[in-house]
Amino acid sequence: xxxxxxxxxxxxxxxxxLERLELVSRKIFRGRMKGERKSKRxxxxxxxxxxxxxxxxxxxxxxxWNLFARMERLYLKLFLEEEDLHFYALIxxxxxxxxxxxxxxxxxxxxxxxLGFIGLCRADRVKIETLGTSNRKPGPALxxxxxxxxxxxxxxxxxxxxxxxxxxxxxxxxxxxxxKGILVLISDLMDKEGYDKALRFLVAQQMDVYVIHTLxxxxxxxxxxxxxxxxxxxDDDVAEVTISRPLMDKYKRTLASxxxxxxxxxxxxxxxxxxxxxxxxxxxxxxxxxxxxxxVR
Amino acid sequence: xxxADFLNTLVWWQWGLLALVPPAILALYFLKLRREPLAVPSxxxxxxxxxxxxxxxxxxxxxxxxxxxxxxxxxxxxxFTLLRPGWEGSKLEGERFIFLIDTSASMxxxxxxxxxxxxxxxxxxxxxxxMKPENAAMVISxxxxxxxxxxxxxxxxxxxxxxxxxxxxxRPSDINEALRAASGLANPGQTGDPNNPLDNPAAxxxxxxxxxxxxxxxxxxxxxxxxxxxxxxxxTAGEEQANVAIxxxxxxxxxxxxxxxxxxxxxENYGAAETTxxxxxxxxxxxxxxxxxxxxxxxxxxxxxxxxxxxxxxxxIESGILKLQIAEKDHLLADNTAWAVVNLPRPxxxxxxxxxxxxxxxxxxxxxxxxxxxxxxxxxxLLESKAxxxxxxxxxxxxxxxxxxSPKTMPxxxxxxxxxxxxxxxPAAAPAAPAAPAAEAAPGAAAKVQGWEAGPKQGPPIIxxxxxxxxxxxxxxxxxxxxxxxxPLKGPPGTVTLVDSDIGALYAVGPRGGYEDAVLGxxxxxxxxxGEREANTNWPRRxxxxxxxMNAVKYLGGVxxxxxxxxxxxxxxxxxxxxxPVANIKVQTPRKDQFEIPRELQNxxxxxxxxxxxIYDIREGxxxxxxxxxxxxxxxxxxxxxxxxxxxxxxNEDIQxxxxxxxxxxxxxxxxxxxxIGVLIFEWYIYNRRxxx
Numbered sequence: 001x002x003x004x005x006x007x008x009x010x011x012x013x014x015x016x017x018l019e020r021l022e023l024v025s026r027k028i029f030r031g032r033m034k035g036e037r038k039s040k041r042x043x044x045x046x047x048x049x050x051x052x053x054x055x056x057x058x059x060x061x062x063x064x065w066n067l068f069a070r071m072e073r074l075y076l077k078l079f080l081e082e083e084d085l086h087f088y089a090l091i092x093x094x095x096x097x098x099x100x101x102x103x104x105x106x107x108x109x110x111x112x113x114x115l116g117f118i119g120l121c122r123a124d125r126v127k128i129e130t131l132g133t134s135n136r137k138p139g140p141a142l143x144x145x146x147x148x149x150x151x152x153x154x155x156x157x158x159x160x161x162x163x164x165x166x167x168x169x170x171x172x173x174x175x176x177x178x179x180k181g182i183l184v185l186i187s188d189l190m191d192k193e194g195y196d197k198a199l200r201f202l203v204a205q206q207m208d209v210y211v212i213h214t215l216x217x218x219x220x221x222x223x224x225x226x227x228x229x230x231x232x233x234x235d236d237d238v239a240e241v242t243i244s245r246p247l248m249d250k251y252k253r254t255l256a257s258x259x260x261x262x263x264x265x266x267x268x269x270x271x272x273x274x275x276x277x278x279x280x281x282x283x284x285x286x287x288x289x290x291x292x293x294x295x296v297r
Numbered sequence: 298x299x300x301a302d303f304l305n306t307l308v309w310w311q312w313g314l315l316a317l318v319p320p321a322i323l324a325l326y327f328l329k330l331r332r333e334p335l336a337v338p339s340x341x342x343x344x345x346x347x348x349x350x351x352x353x354x355x356x357x358x359x360x361x362x363x364x365x366x367x368x369x370x371x372x373x374x375x376x377f378t379l380l381r382p383g384w385e386g387s388k389l390e391g392e393r394f395i396f397l398i399d400t401s402a403s404m405x406x407x408x409x410x411x412x413x414x415x416x417x418x419x420x421x422x423x424x425x426x427x428m429k430p431e432n433a434a435m436v437i438s439x440x441x442x443x444x445x446x447x448x449x450x451x452x453x454x455x456x457x458x459x460x461x462x463x464x465x466x467x468r469p470s471d472i473n474e475a476l477r478a479a480s481g482l483a484n485p486g487q488t489g490d491p492n493n494p495l496d497n498p499a500a501x502x503x504x505x506x507x508x509x510x511x512x513x514x515x516x517x518x519x520x521x522x523x524x525x526x527x528x529x530x531x532x533t534a535g536e537e538q539a540n541v542a543i544x545x546x547x548x549x550x551x552x553x554x555x556x557x558x559x560x561x562x563x564x565e566n567y568g569a570a571e572t573t574x575x576x577x578x579x580x581x582x583x584x585x586x587x588x589x590x591x592x593x594x595x596x597x598x599x600x601x602x603x604x605x606x607x608x609x610x611x612x613x614i615e616s617g618i619l620k621l622q623i624a625e626k627d628h629l630l631a632d633n634t635a636w637a638v639v640n641l642p643r644p645x646x647x648x649x650x651x652x653x654x655x656x657x658x659x660x661x662x663x664x665x666x667x668x669x670x671x672x673x674x675x676x677x678x679l680l681e682s683k684a685x686x687x688x689x690x691x692x693x694x695x696x697x698x699x700x701x702x703s704p705k706t707m708p709x710x711x712x713x714x715x716x717x718x719x720x721x722x723x724p725a726a727a728p729a730a731p732a733a734p735a736a737e738a739a740p741g742a743a744a745k746v747q748g749w750e751a752g753p754k755q756g757p758p759i760i761x762x763x764x765x766x767x768x769x770x771x772x773x774x775x776x777x778x779x780x781x782x783x784x785p786l787k788g789p790p791g792t793v794t795l796v797d798s799d800i801g802a803l804y805a806v807g808p809r810g811g812y813e814d815a816v817l818g819x820x821x822x823x824x825x826x827x828g829e830r831e832a833n834t835n836w837p838r839r840x841x842x843x844x845x846x847m848n849a850v851k852y853l854g855g856v857x858x859x860x861x862x863x864x865x866x867x868x869x870x871x872x873x874x875x876x877x878p879v880a881n882i883k884v885q886t887p888r889k890d891q892f893e894i895p896r897e898l899q900n901x902x903x904x905x906x907x908x909x910x911x912i913y914d915i916r917e918g919x920x921x922x923x924x925x926x927x928x929x930x931x932x933x934x935x936x937x938x939x940x941x942x943x944x945x946x947x948x949n950e951d952i953q954x955x956x957x958x959x960x961x962x963x964x965x966x967x968x969x970x971x972x973x974i975g976v977l978i979f980e981w982y983i984y985n986r987r988x989x990x
Binding site: 095096097099104188190191192216218219222224226227228229230231232233234237238239240241242247250251253254255258 | 332334336337340343344345362
């Protein structure tokens, strides 16, 4: 592994760990190009699968002449098709993602880089986009390990801001990317308009959707006290609060119901939901949690 | 009374200042509430949390501004405290009040805690607290004497401190003096005759309400006229009383066994239940004997206590202090101990002045008489001498017996005159002419005296009766005595006839200042003109003669018949005598206070501070040795009977008792202040810990 890869996003140890993994989709997708992935569809490859009787119109190139010689019947050799996988990572770059230590955005980038690297290693088609990505300038579609640099560069270039609502971002993404594949949405879902409409777009996409709900410790366990004027970093909305025990309890209950609501929403619609804190290391998240969810193998 | 009653303690401008405080707090609070800005990822969750809390927003706002709320509560509590809320006790009526506080022995009873007097003082202070600024009050404490603790004043602090300083006494109760003091200002300048139209008051009458804080343990004041004085009797006593008292304690030599001494005590039970008490007798604090005494319960119908006696027999005691104690936890402890002092018997100093009287001299020379008396004999010529005059004047003798003679002036001691009467007391000191030589001064001739008068000599008188009760004639059987000639006696007011005959009194005893003079109206021996002795009576040959002499020496010579010195009641003056005349004596009270008592005219020392119960030590002159002791005991059935009176009678008015329980004002301000302090601590805690409800 070249040492120049030791970018802040991915450490060499992580890369070594990730190399052994591959992305898994629970759905059968048709890749556009041949990949390293055995498809459940029969097709053209070197891996033999079965025979079947010839029917007129079949490609003559796949006839088994040896068998015809022995049995004087025409059989067609069937091979497992190997195909590629489309992997999309959609990163929320709203202002709220700029909180936490490391920031949620940094965490999201690391996660996207990790998963993208796995995809690149397996010759999958990897596309990383943000909610703010405009339709005119879509993110690069990457394939092959050599594209790691481009992916890294692209990720490094992502910055927070450009307050695009979750709905608009997801809608645009869906318009741009109609193909099937795995979509990992990394967001804090903190959108005043709600997350449900946005996620519905993804349901319609028939993608294998993973929602990684990223929250920072400031949101999970806010350590604030006194009389405060809370200012929303995105829309400068102001909430005046006097921190009290019932308010804190209420906040935590609200947070819990928010997370539960999101989880239930995703589960009902066949999406995988994973709530994570930025405190969880990316390698743990990938190697343990996402493995259990079946995203990586 | 459910509604609290307020006493305003501030004037209007002070209230105005106080009213400015809450707005000031509010202003400070809003100035202070500059919320600290804090950027957060999203107010999304916060807004939702706040929205939920806003459902019951008023309470939430209160919660949010808890500190403000607490500060306002604190100010509110303090302002409320300044209003002095409380519950009025019995309403004070009128504008001038007199608080009569009983301090007699029964007020030490603990049937209301800590004691009746303390309860009375608490009630009085409660009423003083209720006084309005324009009201005035005076405080009088009384036992058998009254003491004006403070005259009319509206200074509540003075009144309160004076009431607090009132001390318990062991004296009996007598309300008359206190009533006179109390009515003095209400009914000024009365001569006491309500029907006298000229009896104009010297000053304007000031109607007043008199609050009597007592248990009613006194006889009513029948002659009292209330006039402008309105009386309220606040009964200060508990619901139930239990008391066992020693009401008498004395010691006597057992007449049958002269070497044994008996101690008698009478116990009374004033409680409603019959009881058994243990009476222990101590000699100089060493336990001699103890006995159980059963006492019946008090008879409520006849208002008589359950009585019982106890007696102890012991070896002869030379001197010492006998203490009788009953082990009973009752409501009055003062009457559970009694003391008796057995002093060394002091022989009486007797001077017999006689021209010669064998029978009398023989009777005075018997062993018994020698034991109790130190007799010296002299001729009547002694009466002329200067030495006699000095000795008689300074009281060197306890008893002088004048047989067939009489002095010019009466000596400073008790006397017994035989066949003569005492000379008249001269108002002027100069002894005038009537020198009465023994020979010529016949009873008839001396009949001019003022005070004692002797009738003409008659004979023979027949003795009719002898007073068997008086100590001078106890055990004297006179019916076999013949007298040839005698003179009927007439003494000064207060004279008691001891031996009566058909011609009049033959033997009488009468008072003279602090002394007593006994006069026998007939001679025992007479001398005829030529100097021959003639018997006037056969009495010397009768048994009653030595008895007569012994009685006279014992009684008039001051020899006590009982072993113990007589007990003195608290507050009663103790009249003390010494063996030798000294200028002053020192008396030490049970509390070890020493008082020097100068000698009074008649060789007596009068000690008045007998308020404490117990043993008083007497030292003579400069000597350090305790020469005498005397005991002060309560011995007062009325005080020991703790049953409170339900009414008292002043004049012709019955005043029913009001229970004193509710008399005092119940103050709330202490609790309010405590609450305010609690609020303050709570506020400080919340402020520092940032703990919110």
